[in-house]
Amino acid sequence: xxxxxxxxxxxxxxxxxxxxxxxxxxxxxxxxxxxxxxxxxxxxxxxxxxxxxxxxxxxxxxxxxxxxxxxxxxxxxxxxxxxxxxxxxxxxxxxxxxxxxxxxxxxxxxxxxxxxxxxxxxxxxxxxxxxxxxxxxxxxxxxxxxxxxxxxxxxxxxxxxxxxxxxxxxxxxxxxxxxxxxxxxxxxxxxxxxxxxxxxxxxxxxxxxxxxxxxxxxxxxxxxxxxxxxxxxxxxxxxxxxxxxxxxxxxxxxxxxxxxxxxxxxxxxxxxxxxxxxxxxxxxxxxxxxxxxxxxxxxxxxxxxxxxxxxxxxxxxxxxxxxxxxxxxxxxxxxxxxxxxxxxxxxxxxxxxxxxxxxxxxxxxxxxxxxxxxxxxxxxxxxxxxxxxxxxxxxxxxxxxxxxxxxxxxxxxxxxxxxxxxxxxxxxxxxxxxxxxxxxxxxxxxxxxxxxxxxxxxxxxxxxxxxxxxxxxxxxxxxxxxxxxxxxxxxxxxxxx
Numbered sequence: 001x002x003x004x005x006x007x008x009x010x011x012x013x014x015x016x017x018x019x020x021x022x023x024x025x026x027x028x029x030x031x032x033x034x035x036x037x038x039x040x041x042x043x044x045x046x047x048x049x050x051x052x053x054x055x056x057x058x059x060x061x062x063x064x065x066x067x068x069x070x071x072x073x074x075x076x077x078x079x080x081x082x083x084x085x086x087x088x089x090x091x092x093x094x095x096x097x098x099x100x101x102x103x104x105x106x107x108x109x110x111x112x113x114x115x116x117x118x119x120x121x122x123x124x125x126x127x128x129x130x131x132x133x134x135x136x137x138x139x140x141x142x143x144x145x146x147x148x149x150x151x152x153x154x155x156x157x158x159x160x161x162x163x164x165x166x167x168x169x170x171x172x173x174x175x176x177x178x179x180x181x182x183x184x185x186x187x188x189x190x191x192x193x194x195x196x197x198x199x200x201x202x203x204x205x206x207x208x209x210x211x212x213x214x215x216x217x218x219x220x221x222x223x224x225x226x227x228x229x230x231x232x233x234x235x236x237x238x239x240x241x242x243x244x245x246x247x248x249x250x251x252x253x254x255x256x257x258x259x260x261x262x263x264x265x266x267x268x269x270x271x272x273x274x275x276x277x278x279x280x281x282x283x284x285x286x287x288x289x290x291x292x293x294x295x296x297x298x299x300x301x302x303x304x305x306x307x308x309x310x311x312x313x314x315x316x317x318x319x320x321x322x323x324x325x326x327x328x329x330x331x332x333x334x335x336x337x338x339x340x341x342x343x344x345x346x347x348x349x350x351x352x353x354x355x356x357x358x359x360x361x362x363x364x365x366x367x368x369x370x371x372x373x374x375x376x377x378x379x380x381x382x383x384x385x386x387x388x389x390x391x392x393x394x395x396x397x398x399x400x401x402x403x404x405x406x407x408x409x410x411x412x413x414x415x416x417x418x419x420x421x422x423x424x425x426x427x428x429x430x431x432x433x434x435x436x437x438x439x440x441x442x443x444x445x446x447x448x449x450x451x452x453x454x455x456x457x458x459x460x461x462x463x464x465x466x467x468x469x470x471x472x473x474x475x476x477x478x479x480x481x482x483x484x485x486x487x488x489x490x491x492x493x494x495x496x497x
Contacts, residue, residue, distance in 0.1 A: 077155040079193075079200035084144060086201055090208020091136040096235065099133045103234045106249075107133035110256035111230050117351040118260060123413045127260070127267035129228025136211040139233055143217060143224040147207055149277065150222075153284035155199045212236065215255045218262035221337045222280075223273045230263040232256060244365070246358035253355070254362045257348045265343065269416045276336055283329040334391050335425045341370075342396025343416075346404065367393065392428055399423055399431035406435045 099107075111131040119125075134142065210220070216232050217224045232255060241251035266273055322330070345363065352359040370393070403412040415421045415438075427434040 077152055077196055077199070078148070078203060079196040080144075080148060082197050082200035083204035083207070084140075086204030087140045087144065087208040087211065088137055090205055091140050091211035093208070094212065096136040099135050099234055104133040106252065107131075107232045107234060107256075110252045111232070111260055113253060114256040114260040114351070117257060117355060118264065118347065121350040121409065122261075122264065122347045123410050124264045124268045124416075127228040127230060127263040129230065129263065129267065132229060132231040134216075134231045134233050136233060136235060139211040139214060139217070140207055142229075142231075143211075144207060146222070146224045146226075146277070147203060150280050150284065151199075151203050153281055155196075155203075157284075215240070216259040216262075218259060218266070221341055222276055223262075223266045226273075228263060228267045230259050232259060244358075244362070246356075246362060250356050250358055251362065254348075254352055254359060257351050258344055258366075261344045261348045261351075262340075265340065265416070271419055272336075272340070272416070275419060276333070276340075279329055279333045279336065283326050283333065286323060286326055331425055335428065336422075338392040338396040338428065339400075339422060341393050342398075343400050345393065345397045346400040350404075392425075395428040395431070396423075399428060399434060402431040402435045403438075407438070411438075 108131050115126050211233075213236065214220065214233065215236055217229065232252070237252055237255055238248060240255075241248040244251060246254075345367075349359065349363060356362070400412060403415070415423075423434055
């Protein structure tokens with residue numbers, strides 16, 4: 001147990017000193033306090049400047065919260081305990097009603113009907129997984145592992161950049177404090193823990209907000225669950241249906257068809273999930289931070305205040321710089337997301353056309369919703385530099401519709417068999433040209449297949465098998481050949497007498 005420095009009788013401990021002890025531990029905090037005083041820095045003045053409460057009970061509550069915040073990080077670039085807890089709190093904001101048995105039955109029935117309708121419009125069969133109804137909290141629990149994979153690479157970059165900026169700021173401090181801010185000083189670990197907690201707060205807030213908006217695990221366009229589960233969140237479906245001309249049952253069926261279409265696609269295209277998530281991870285791993293912009297922004301931020309750091313993070317303090325490689329990865333991701341959403345829109349639109357009178361209006365409503373985005377999407381855009389909605393959805397949907405119209409649904413769905421067959425960003429600009437080009441390529445393949453078959457059958461060119469019984473005799477030296485030899489296959493070895 002560390003010993004506090006002697007105080008005058010009746011003197012209350014300074015808030016800043018108490019905060020340092022809570023975050024750094026006794027010995028390191030005493031060293032920091034001595035260094036501050038030796039440099040002429042008044043801890044009481046810093047306490048006032050940081051806005052620490054004068055009331056001891058409030059101060060102890062804040063210190064307790066700070067200790068819990070820092071203790072739960074575990075050294076990871078993102079404090080996932082903080083992210084999890086805040087995501088659950090955010091998801092519950094405004095209410096998170098428990099899914100009743102009746103609601104769960106209605107959701108499962110809608111998902112089953114959606115499978116039947118889709119059987120008629122796509123060659124990709126049922127996903128074969130569970131069909132479930134989720135609360136908002138369950139949406140958080142089931143999707144958070146995927147958000148972890150997506151967020152940690154950029155969190156690492158941000159954490160390292162924050163430590164670099166703080167160290168650069170320390171160059172202007174007295175030598176005693178500069179030592180504390182070095183790579184081996186006590187403040188280094190505290191800053192990393194604080195950065196981990198701040199990023200956890202940011203991710204948790206975004207995931208929790210998405211949980212109040214998403215209809216199911218595939219609503220963002222990314223496959224947020226590893227298994228083949230198709231699910232809907234009844235509370236979010238009901239909120240979306242409120243105020244629309246269509247009744248809630250029709251809205252539920254419409255959204256169920258879209259969810260099941262996503263599930264079929266990710267279940268039967270094994271490379272697609274790895275391609276989408278791998279592109280995001282590759283993009284995030286190469287993120288670099290504009291250190292000058294960050295340094296300028298953090299000059300007025302209290303580094304011990306998670307709220308100030310979170311507000312700065314939301315405001316784009318951590319400016320991201322994109323490299324040409326990242327621009328290329330971003331283009332691949334946006335194209336892939338557009339193709340996924342375009343295919344889902346095409347097949348789900350055909351599936352519901354004969355069953356749901358308001359299908360067209362619902363599709364237009366959903367397209368506008370995806371085009372504008374919500375606060376959670378904007379948060380992830382500021383965090384990772386990525387938007388979760390496809391920019392070229394209409395072009396992709398038009399391309400899939402043209403393929404279906406000109407070549408049929410079998411050839412349309414066959415394009416998913418390999419990533420090299422997928423349309424490029426440039427081909428989205430000309431759906432008709434893409435369809436015509438693929439038709440020519442298919443015709444050329446069929447010609448090659450026919451030629452190979454003819455060669456194997458011995459019928460290439462319509463010729464007959466050569467007669468090899470009449471060959472030149474050794475007496476005439478092979479100077480003369482029979483008429484039959486003139487017609488023989490020149491590539492066939494000749495018998496010798």
